[in-house]
Amino acid sequence: MYSEKVIDHFTNPRNVGEIADADGVGEVGNPICGDTTKVSLKVENNVIKDIKFKTFGCGAAIASSSMLTEMAKGKTLEEALKITNEDVANMLDGLPPQKMHCSNLAADAMHAAIENYKNKNASS
Amino acid sequence: MYSEKVIDHFTNPRNVGEIADADGVGEVGNPICGDTTKVSLKVENNVIKDIKFKTFGCGAAIASSSMLTEMAKGKTLEEALKITNEDVANMLDGLPPQKMHCSNLAADAMHAAIENYKNKNASS
Amino acid sequence: MREVYFDHSATTPVHPVVAEEMIRYITGNFGNPSSMHSYGRTARKAMEEAREKVSLGVGAGPEEIVFTAGGTESDNMAIKGAAYANRNQGNHIITSAVEHHAVLDTCKSLEKEGFSVTYLPVDRFGMVSLESVADAINDKTILISIMHANNEVGTIMPVPEIGRLARERGILFHTDAVQSMGKIPVDVDEIQADFLSVSGHKFYAPKGVGALYIRQGAPWLPIRHGGGQERNRRPGTENVPGIVALGKAVELALADMKEESSRLVRLRNMIINGVMEKIPHTHLNGHPDKRMPNHVNLSFEFIEAESLVLSLDLEGVAASSGSACSSGSEKSSYVLSAMGVPKELARSSLRLTLGRDNTEEDVDYLLEILPAMVERLRLMSSSYKDKH
Amino acid sequence: MREVYFDHSATTPVHPVVAEEMIRYITGNFGNPSSMHSYGRTARKAMEEAREKVSLGVGAGPEEIVFTAGGTESDNMAIKGAAYANRNQGNHIITSAVEHHAVLDTCKSLEKEGFSVTYLPVDRFGMVSLESVADAINDKTILISIMHANNEVGTIMPVPEIGRLARERGILFHTDAVQSMGKIPVDVDEIQADFLSVSGHKFYAPKGVGALYIRQGAPWLPIRHGGGQERNRRPGTENVPGIVALGKAVELALADMKEESSRLVRLRNMIINGVMEKIPHTHLNGHPDKRMPNHVNLSFEFIEAESLVLSLDLEGVAASSGSACSSGSEKSSYVLSAMGVPKELARSSLRLTLGRDNTEEDVDYLLEILPAMVERLRLMSSSYKDKH
Numbered sequence A, B: 001m002y003s004e005k006v007i008d009h010f011t012n013p014r015n016v017g018e019i020a021d022a023d024g025v026g027e028v029g030n031p032i033c034g035d036t037t038k039v040s041l042k043v044e045n046n047v048i049k050d051i052k053f054k055t056f057g058c059g060a061a062i063a064s065s066s067m068l069t070e071m072a073k074g075k076t077l078e079e080a081l082k083i084t085n086e087d088v089a090n091m092l093d094g095l096p097p098q099k100m101h102c103s104n105l106a107a108d109a110m111h112a113a114i115e116n117y118k119n120k121n122a123s124s
Numbered sequence C, D: 001m002r003e004v005y006f007d008h009s010a011t012t013p014v015h016p017v018v019a020e021e022m023i024r025y026i027t028g029n030f031g032n033p034s035s036m037h038s039y040g041r042t043a044r045k046a047m048e049e050a051r052e053k054v055s056l057g058v059g060a061g062p063e064e065i066v067f068t069a070g071g072t073e074s075d076n077m078a079i080k081g082a083a084y085a086n087r088n089q090g091n092h093i094i095t096s097a098v099e100h101h102a103v104l105d106t107c108k109s110l111e112k113e114g115f116s117v118t119y120l121p122v123d124r125f126g127m128v129s130l131e132s133v134a135d136a137i138n139d140k141t142i143l144i145s146i147m148h149a150n151n152e153v154g155t156i157m158p159v160p161e162i163g164r165l166a167r168e169r170g171i172l173f174h175t176d177a178v179q180s181m182g183k184i185p186v187d188v189d190e191i192q193a194d195f196l197s198v199s200g201h202k203f204y205a206p207k208g209v210g211a212l213y214i215r216q217g218a219p220w221l222p223i224r225h226g227g228g229q230e231r232n233r234r235p236g237t238e239n240v241p242g243i244v245a246l247g248k249a250v251e252l253a254l255a256d257m258k259e260e261s262s263r264l265v266r267l268r269n270m271i272i273n274g275v276m277e278k279i280p281h282t283h284l285n286g287h288p289d290k291r292m293p294n295h296v297n298l299s300f301e302f303i304e305a306e307s308l309v310l311s312l313d314l315e316g317v318a319a320s321s322g323s324a325c326s327s328g329s330e331k332s333s334y335v336l337s338a339m340g341v342p343k344e345l346a347r348s349s350l351r352l353t354l355g356r357d358n359t360e361e362d363v364d365y366l367l368e369i370l371p372a373m374v375e376r377l378r379l380m381s382s383s384y385k386d387k388h
């Protein structure tokens, strides 16, 4: 049911972990299944220099998280915010219909992390 | 579903036909399926000297008719009247449950033929 | 002794190619299609490919096909599911007097639940008329169920016309295509059916599998409850080997339907003409030309059909009297009765239904042995001598 | 890569001997059991022999066995058929919160028709207590349906005690023996069941066939209508190859049940003990000893089960999270929830169910690969680091 890309990112996920001195951190739960992802960011000159994730979730959630972090790394915050869950699914060569909600998780967590970074910067 | 005996009597029925100058004739319809059998008799000294049947009916009806005529031939009328449909079925090595009603047909027709014979004799 | 099977309307042998495919899913590939792992995915893939094939076979979309255990289940599902889902629209159902028991008895059971059912009469050829359907419609009518082809006499009903009428009047239309599927073209759009039943074992798939076409969006409720399979329309672990076989059987039937159908028509007509010529006091039941390519039904005066079936069986020929599904004690066919066939003749009817395995030699054999058989039984018959 | 199938509660491969028998009825012997001719008689004979075998397997009489298309159909038939037949006696049904969807959803559908259903709670081992059944009975109670063994956690219920209670109180008792049949003794008299459901594909027969035991004289109504087969209890042309296979599978299961069951218990305990020893933060779900011989259910803290199932699949091991019948989106098992297992752990549960084909080497392989897999997923998990 999963594409080879999904299996690759599930088996060898990129950017797993947590950045110790992150500039922004976001953690979200999936409203549909309750699975959770945490994303932490390092930002320099408005560009995502480093990004890491941790996921309690299904195979699709883990693969999406891995793919999203790959896609976001090196992008400006504005560019990164434009990444949709469809983009993530497409880059993974698709997800089964009942698994589309899983790709929200990573994007949502990154949004939350960028929000968190912006809030921190706004308040500083 | 039918025993070899049934098949034998169906394939080579004994005593098929009608006795031209019969002493008694009986024709009955089966109340369950509507099939019909006609039995004609030749009686001498209260003994069935000859007996023949014709049947519009299923394989079991034909075999039962054949068997019954075999059993009745040479018997006194009283003996013949004691032959039950179970006797006929037993002599055929049994009939399937849903076919038990078929063995009534021949015995009933013979009863009617004997009745007919007696009525004739009573009135003469 | 020659072995000839002339009872293809009762059931068919499994086509060797279908058997081969199916056996691959019995000796291996045993996964549960609901399982996430590779065994499950293999099974699901095979099942969805079969669904695609079946849907192509009736001109539907794959999501409109629900797999069942056979024709009876499909008929029950269609009729009850439509009746329950449309209860608030009305309680009137129209069907015909010559439907299979799977339809008739389902309708009868609905009558006990407050539905009202019209059982339309048929003409002497077993045909339901469009006019009678139109006349029976009232503002409570929610469902019309008329079979595509009759199993006892082979008459093909005017279902495209009935379907169009139903559609115009906003009434759901179900057709039981158990006898027609795989033998003559079956297209849900041409028929304008909302529900269509098929049964695998009638066209060279195995027993225990069938399908119901449910038009996308047709108001319908499932009648079985469970683990969500078939998108909740028919729960229960799917019969994967049977489903694979059904898909293959549909594919094979489509591949040479035209040729096979002409071949069968030729054999069928050889039987009808041969018997009528050789055996006096014989009558053809059903429609002279709007009939299934493989279907012969003849009444032999003065003979009770079962004894003829038995005689044929003893000579290696498998045939039937009326429907194989009827209980043993029911002697005169309700279908022939509805057609106005006299009781005596109704009880004298022999059904011969041809199939892929039959050859001209089979027909020759039948025509060779049948006349003497009929003569023998007539000479034994209590109703014969009167006329002789 | 080693291929290991540890998902026998979802479905089993067909036993080679069963397959061989079945295939004889696919490549030949294709008659319709209702047909009078020799093809039909051969099929009927095979079917009745299978019925005899199945009836012996559950300690019933052959006339008390009705063949169905599987467990879901059997459950639906038993519950609806008993409910409808006893409507005038009362409208209350007792079942448990941990039944299969085939029972639960059938009960829910009956609630919409005016029946009232009590869903009994279970203890932390998944067990229904006799007391809770006794307490739930009222003078409207017509049916109790409690499963023999649970499909998700393997707990074996006190069905003989519940059956006795039901009998004493004049209430019908149905048990879903889909998981237990063929693996542990199933006897309708010991259980005092009036209805008992089995499904072939759970014990090495193919998918698409099952059976329902209906005690002679138990008040019950058919829920399907048609041509009178199965003495009108389940009309439709019978799935002869499947039925023959079911008979054979029951026979084979009985032949070595004791030995096979001890063998499985040993393998099962090797897994449970091995995992508990090697992998911290692990919990056994279900009853420690009143459990199916082949059933393991473990929760691994911090891990979502599906990702573990996928990891195992990629290494050749087929396992499942919760019931294979649950829809993909339903994450935390209702069975584990009913047992009071915390949501996080309920979503972390892995089901490993063993079968005839499994060996000690399979278990060794699992115990070799599982610890690293769990560790890897935990290191990736957003809920892990908090505790580490």
Ligand SMILES: Cc1ncc(COP(=O)(O)O)c(C=O)c1O
Pocket (backbone or CB within 6 Å): C009, C010, C070, C071, C072, C073, C075, C100, C102, C147, C149, C150, C151, C176, C178, C179, C199, C200, C201, C210, C325, D227, D235, D236, D237, D238
């Ligand atoms: C017209 C028709 N409908 C329905 C059925 C029932 O199909 P099945 O026996 O496969 O359930 C049959 C077969 O006997 C049939 O001929």
Ligand SMILES: Cc1ncc(COP(=O)(O)O)c(C=O)c1O
Pocket (backbone or CB within 6 Å): C227, C235, C236, C237, C238, D009, D010, D070, D071, D072, D073, D075, D100, D102, D147, D149, D150, D151, D176, D178, D179, D199, D200, D201, D210, D325
């Ligand atoms: C306990 C139980 N009951 C009923 C069923 C349904 O059986 P089937 O899928 O064969 O219809 C299952 C199988 O999933 C089960 O485990």
Ligand code: FES
Pocket (backbone or CB within 6 Å): A030, A033, A034, A035, A057, A058, A059, A060, A061, A099, A101, A102, A103, A105
């Ligand atoms: S199921 Fe929850 S993220 Fe996939």
Ligand code: FES
Pocket (backbone or CB within 6 Å): B030, B033, B034, B035, B057, B058, B059, B060, B061, B099, B101, B102, B103, B105
């Ligand atoms: S069925 Fe009428 S006598 Fe046998």
